[in-house]
Amino acid sequence: MLRLSRALYMEMVAHCLAGLPDEACGLLVGPYGGDEAAHLFVTPNAAASAMVYEIDPKEMLRVDRAAQALGADIMGVFHSHTHTDAYPSPTDVAQATDPGWHYVLVSLRDTHPVVRSYLIRDGQITEEPVEVPGLGVPGLEAPG
Amino acid sequence: MAVEVRLPTVLRSHAGGAAVVSVEGATIGEVLSTLVAEYPGMSGQVITDDGALHKFVNIYVDDDDVRYLEGLDTPVKDGTEVSILPAVAGG
Secondary structure, three states: OEEOOHHHHHHHHHHHHHHOOOOOEEEEEEOOOOOEOOEEEEEOEOOOOOOOEEEOHHHHHHHHHHHHHOOOEEEEEEEEEOOOOOOOOHHHHHOOOOOOOEEEEEEOOOOOOEEEEEEEEOOEEEEEOEEOOOOOOOOOOOOO | OEEEEEOOHHHHHHHOOOOEEEEEOOEHHHHHHHHHHHOHHHOOOOEOOOOOEOOOEEEEEOOEEHHHOOHHHOEOOOOOEEEEEEOOEEO
């Protein structure tokens, strides 16, 4: 399970929308292997592409140092899919190197963004629930 | 000489959970070879079988990516901070 505060969820989705027409990306920081992201760092898409994303190596180092200063680690990554489902592409799976990370996909294909999260271990994709306390209109089901 | 190497989370289990290990070497190539020799579980995850830097990791000497320095020949000295982080990308 991945738990995000409403503020982090909104920041993540807003960053993805702001990145259109390109894919957008960022990193989740918190306890490695844990369920709850304590911080979110948006990063530029160094590939500047609607098809692929890349986190600049210097940005990785910046976020890793910031995580260290917070007493935490990078514990996941998010990126948007502009034309496809919120599901890891073969490229995403091939480049998913950390079995402890949450791999979050934000699909912007439809009118409403769709956020899903996965664990990717040895090429196997396992979806996990995304919990965002307080998201949505009271009485209505959260989107997703 | 020994340098401190900060490990990415994915490799820490091979070093007893340590985030930072102290490793001997005069160049990045030597440091990484020693690292893998000491923690064989990391074999194939940092350096490829033919001795090149694995494409899914980035290695930094202090603030600089070694791909923009001298690669595996980049010299290190006492007190240098070496960081290994995953190269994060996808489609």
